[in-house]
Amino acid sequence: MLANPGTRYRPFRAIDLADRQWPSRTLTQPPIWLSTDLRDGNQALFEPMNRERKLRLFQELVRIGFKEIEIGFPSASTTDFEIVRHLIDDGLIPDDVTPMVITQLREDLIETTVRSVQGARRAIVHLYNAIAPAWREIVFGMSLPQIVEMVEQRIGFLKMLTAQQPQTEWVLQYSPETFSMAELDVSLAVCNAAIKAWDAGPKRPMIINLPTTVEVATANVFADQVEWMHRRLDRREHIVLSVHPHNDRGTGVACAELAMMAGAQRVEGCLFGNGERSGNVDVVTLALNLYTQGVSPGLDFSDITAVARIAEESTALPIHPRHPYVGDLVFTAFSGSHQDAIAKGFAAQKDDAIWRVPYLPIDPKDLGRTYDSIVRVNSQSGKGGISYLLQRDHGIVMPRRMQVEFSAIVQALADASETELSSAQIWALFEQTYLEPSRQRPGFIYRAHQCFDAPEGQGIELQLADTDGVLKTYRAAGNDPTAATVAALGMPLRIDSCEARGPSAEAGNAALAIVEMARSGIAGSRFGVGLHPDATTASVLAVLSAAARLATADAPAG
Ligand SMILES: CC(=O)SCCNC(=O)CCNC(=O)[C@H](O)C(C)(C)COP(=O)(O)OP(=O)(O)OC[C@H]1O[C@@H](n2cnc3c(N)ncnc32)[C@H](O)[C@@H]1OP(=O)(O)O
Ligand SMILES: CC(C)C(=O)C(=O)O
Numbered sequence: 043m044l045a046n047p048g049t050r051y052r053p054f055r056a057i058d059l060a061d062r063q064w065p066s067r068t069l070t071q072p073p074i075w076l077s078t079d080l081r082d083g084n085q086a087l088f089e090p091m092n093r094e095r096k097l098r099l100f101q102e103l104v105r106i107g108f109k110e111i112e113i114g115f116p117s118a119s120t121t122d123f124e125i126v127r128h129l130i131d132d133g134l135i136p137d138d139v140t141p142m143v144i145t146q147l148r149e150d151l152i153e154t155t156v157r158s159v160q161g162a163r164r165a166i167v168h169l170y171n172a173i174a175p176a177w178r179e180i181v182f183g184m185s186l187p188q189i190v191e192m193v194e195q196r197i198g199f200l201k202m203l204t205a206q207q208p209q210t211e212w213v214l215q216y217s218p219e220t221f222s223m224a225e226l227d228v229s230l231a232v233c234n235a236a237i238k239a240w241d242a243g244p245k246r247p248m249i250i251n252l253p254t255t256v257e258v259a260t261a262n263v264f265a266d267q268v269e270w271m272h273r274r275l276d277r278r279e280h281i282v283l284s285v286h287p288h289n290d291r292g293t294g295v296a297c298a299e300l301a302m303m304a305g306a307q308r309v310e311g312c313l314f315g316n317g318e319r320s321g322n323v324d325v326v327t328l329a330l331n332l333y334t335q336g337v338s339p340g341l342d343f344s345d346i347t348a349v350a351r352i353a354e355e356s357t358a359l360p361i362h363p364r365h366p367y368v369g370d371l372v373f374t375a376f377s378g379s380h381q382d383a384i385a386k387g388f389a390a391q392k393d394d395a396i397w398r399v400p401y402l403p404i405d406p407k408d409l410g411r412t413y414d415s416i417v418r419v420n421s422q423s424g425k426g427g428i429s430y431l432l433q434r435d436h437g438i439v440m441p442r443r444m445q446v447e448f449s450a451i452v453q454a455l456a457d458a459s460e461t462e463l464s465s466a467q468i469w470a471l472f473e474q475t476y477l478e479p480s481r482q483r484p485g486f487i488y489r490a491h492q493c494f495d496a497p498e499g500q501g502i503e504l505q506l507a508d509t510d511g512v513l514k515t516y517r518a519a520g521n522d523p524t525a526a527t528v529a530a531l532g533m534p535l536r537i538d539s540c541e542a543r544g545p546s547a548e549a550g551n552a553a554l555a556i557v558e559m560a561r562s563g564i565a566g567s568r569f570g571v572g573l574h575p576d577a578t579t580a581s582v583l584a585v586l587s588a589a590a591r592l593a594t595a596d597a598p599a600g
């Protein structure tokens with residue numbers, strides 16, 4: 043290997059386009075979408091899709107809303123040819139959907155391709171040939187004039203064949219394959235030759251499709267290339283300008299977005315970025331990026347998980363957990379400050395208002411995803427996330443100081459276990475910390491209480507048990523059940539705060555009481571929790587919980 047392998051590569055030259063317009067444009071409408079899942083996506087699979095998988099995916103693409111679908115390379119295999127025929131013969135292509143079929147510039151292949159779509163209401167025939175220097179010199183051994191002549195001759199042949207079938211509305215798509223690596227004047231010469239050969243016009247629709255067959259430069263260079271072509275193509279008003287980005291540098295989406303700003307009206311890509319090498323541009327990400335800018339993409343991803351499952355079954359390729367919008371982890375936060383902001387965002391978010399939940403670029407519900415896995419807890423998590431889970435799953439609304447107390451307890455467990463803690467594990471820890479003391483700690487085990495009127499306000503008679511079942515009765519009065527319970531216990535306890543909430547469905551129809559108490563001789567305070575269908579019982583249990591925790595607290599007073 044060379045000491046510096048970088049010496050083997052050359053930088054891509056900048057495009058001379060001083061008055062470029064695209065940087066100051068914004069996207070305000072969706073492009074015409076073309077799905078090439080059944081062609082470029084299919085040709086890149088370990089095992090190309092069989093008839094059943096292709097038909098299933100075709101139906102899903104129609105359901106999503108694609109109006110142009112590249113259904114195959116019919117001259118490549120009998121399977122592809124027969125699927126195209128099946129779609130047409132069995133009337134499976136809706137009237138508002140146009141199928142596209144691709145072939146190389148060879149007469150025998152063009153003839154097969156046209157035959158494959160015979161009888162279609164409308165069809166796009168996609169012809170391509172590579173034009174960049176390495177392909178001209180290494181692959182074809184052809185000069186530029188020879189290439190132009192081949193393009194003119196084969197398009198002439200297609201024109202002749204299609205003229206014999208006037209019942210079909212024929213559209214030509216011409217792709218100068220390897221456009222991103224070719225000299226712009228070569229691309230222009232070849233495309234203009236194709237436009238002239240087809241005689242593109244109001245009645246002779248034509249698409250010029252500019253691919254980054256291989257991504258070789260930054261996305262701004264591609265945008266310059268597209269704008270350069272957009273300004274110079276012949277009969278521009280009769281041409282639909284399309285792009286076909288790949289993702290070799292990981293910038294396929296950026297290339298497509300900047301190309302649209304530069305004049306492209308149509309984008310070809312695949313669901314979740316399947317396709318040759320590192321993929322075609324991901325049309326789902328592109329569409330949902332538009333969505334988050336307030337532009338409706340015209341494609342339906344309202345149940346993105348279902349689309350993902352069909353795509354995975356069709357391609358036999360898994361979707362990465364961090365894939366934009368669809369990955370299993372993209373709506374999950376583990377880290378404390380993110381969880382805190384998300385929890386506050388949800389609390390502030392009103393239905394139908396502009397979406398403003400921090401760290402979530404889109405409402406997961408708009409994609410049919412739930413909020414269930416948004417907050418997950420491990421050692422990176424903080425009080426916000428833990429509180430969010432307890433509130434969401436158990437209706438426990440903890441005061442801020444209690445959040446601090448309990449998150450330290452959760453943190454210690456997460457650190458020790460070195461794994462993620464589920465909501466169920468957090469709840470188990472909460473029960474153990476706050477609910478068990480009044481069920482299990484000798485002397486504080488609640489059995490029953492009775493209220494009576496007293497001059498102080500509330501009288502209470504408590505029955506508490508030891509672990510061996512011996513009952514003891516306590517009686518006292520106070521301002522409210524909490525104060526009366528503290529008085530009945532006869533211990534040096536002080537109530538610092540208390541909160542009560544009525545029964546809620548999340549809390550299993552139980553009322554919730556939370557008290558913060560201190561005990562002389564013990565540093566700091568402890569929280570106690572009571573959950574019970576009866577609100578007074580909940581208050582009694584909360585006091586017992588805090589008192590039991592303070593009874594066993596070993597921190598000496600500071
Ligand atoms: C960038 C893209 O995605 S382009 C689409 C690529 N997809 C595919 O290739 C999948 C389907 N293709 C196939 O099944 C086959 O390639 C077929 C059936 C079309 C042709 O098969 P073959 O006749 O065996 O040719 P092969 O696959 O080896 O292709 C190479 C030949 O095609 C020529 N060729 C390649 N592209 C083109 C083109 N656009 N126009 C004309 N000739 C071309 C090459 O110069 C080479 O010719 P040579 O054999 O005289 O040297
Ligand atoms: C055939 C063309 C459009 C192609 O797939 C590419 O260049 O990537």
Ligand SMILES: [Mg+2]
Nearest residue numbers: 082255286318
């Ligand atoms: Mg491609």
